[in-house]
Amino acid sequence: MDTWQALGRTAQARPRRPEDDEHLEWILVHPNALRPCNNRRPAPEMPRANTDGKALKSSFMHRWSKLFVPTLREAPADAEVASHKFLLRAGYVRQLGAGIYNYLFLGQRSFNKIIAIVREEMDKIGQEFYLPGILPREPWEESGRWGVMGDNMFRLKDRKGADLCLGMTHEEIMTSIARNELRSYKQLPQIWYQIQTKFRDEPRPKSGLLRVRQFTMKDSYSFDLNAAGLDKSFDLHDQVYRRIFTRCGLKFVAVEADSGSMGGSQSQEFMVYTDAGEDLIASCPVCNYAANLEKATSRLEPVTEIDPTGDGSPELVHTPGCAAIADVAAFFKISPASDIKCVAYMALKRGAKETWHGVAAFLRGDHQVNETKLMGALGAAELRPMVAEELEQYLHGPAGYLGPVGLNHDAQPMGDGLTVIIDKSLEGRKNMVCGANKLDYHIRNVCAGRDFTWTLAADIRSVNEGEACPQTDAHGASCSGKLVVGKAVEVGHIFKLGYKYSEAMGARVLDENGKEVTPIMGSYGIGIERILTAAIEQKNDANGFCLAASIAPFTVVVTVTNVGDQALRETGEQLAAELEAAGLDVLLDDRDERAGVKFKDADLVGIPYRINVGKKAASGLVELVSRATGQSVDVAVAEAAAQVKQRVDEERLLADSQ
């Protein structure tokens, strides 16, 4: 109210002009325009009960004719994925640079609604903080991540030359607060969260808002006394995340995920299936198994070993020109499953200093290396293929003819010599074919363990679609399902971090025995714009997209088909006022445009309900159109508001019941 009075006075200070009212109205409609940082708080509901005077009441209405909603008939050529095209066409966003976007009115409204849902749910389990986006170097040095983050971290210097970075995640900062403030087990558990801008200098921003360099994240961090406590915090987040995504109208799956460089034991991603996604998910249609391909396993059918030749001992065979698996298989008339494939890498180990180590990975000819798993098994930070000289140095052989027989390997991974790592599916295998580390030669009758050994055996392969589900039931019986692989986008991720940060940064509390202990941590993220993007990817058609009422910028648009007709205009105004009174976000399309233009625009921008005020209004009827189904029903003007309210309430009820 202070704002309104102050503005009122300013406006009165000079002779009133007709446009003053309009301008005043504009500001009143947008109380946030005067807030310095409306990103931090959702648009507060205006205190409707406290409003006085007709002017204010009527000014509440959002009239399309007064708004800036720059819809585009055609999508800019730069946009490829559906969500990107539609966000641009619907006037939600405009691009400023690669992976950098302006949010316009509709985009920001939708955004604020998503944030409001996230906040409402997160407040049930945690406490909201707000940490800075610009961060000093020191905490990152303490955790060891100043170096690890590499070029993905935006770095800058202040005027004194001190190093700063733009926050890409906040484990360090939250942990520093915990270290400084938490003293006793009695203060645990704690769940602290924030909704804040993150910066990541992505090597390749892409797909509109799917991979960007500045985005908004809800990130939370839990501090518990012990593993059981962490399990609880993790489960709380799991439950709350499910509610958040459900309320936002997303169809999602929770999948097992790789922990990556975050460290930690368990991690779960919340994924939305869409071809625009960058992740591959393996899931079982029979049981509930679902995992990121970086993590997924499968049950392999036993391989029928081929018969040995000669006395069964390894035999050198001249195989000219057979460098590829397919050539070798054809030459020996065997299945690729009986061939041993070698993929040779140089692996980076990060410690006090960075060192590169030779690694030879062996697996079945018909399998593919999963580099995420491989790095995990090795404890490597990066991988790159060996070059020819390195192949010669470590394996003494040329590409295409590499094999495990006769290799000198280290006993421990990532030593000075060669690390030989085999996929578990090779253990116990017999009579296989492999390269001889000699141009144009292979060896047959090769048995794992007898003819070659290894530094370590691990699961380092990617599962293939159609392989058997790895799950077993309570009685130990195998699941009968076959895995299917689909593309998805990650909208949330929850991690059990363990002690990595609390230990590194020296956070300690006293337990009930007065003994110093390190709290155990979890970290949990939700990408706010990815919710919007995923929702659009999930529900769009030729005309535009459809958002759930919970996250749409407006719940209902009242389309006055012909504003030249005063009766229609008045009916529209009145109906919109009723919808407002019912607590719905209403947009009144009072533009002097042809009906077709307004219908197209309404469909484009994703508002879930539309009420057409047209010819039938004379007989007291309007049309209620659902964007999702396209279905239209005639309802009495007097009933329309209640009908929309009922549908929206049902949608919310449905979400709540899940």
Next chain:
RNA sequence: CGGGGAGUGGCUCAGCCUGGUAGAGCACCUGGUUCGGGACCAGGGGGUCGGAGGUUCAAAUCCUCUCUCCCCGACCA
């Protein structure tokens, strides 16, 4: 970072090969006719052709360098 593509009014694009000083549709402004799925007529405004340098009497067009954006890959707590 490797590979590919593109920069010409706000948007989509033509013109470039074969140099001669910029065009269409949509959008925008004015007037009129229209008015239920992106109307029509008439008139009008708006572009140093991403930037720099060069060749030439003359460059959107040819050459060199550079910047930006998009796609594939690498990468991606």
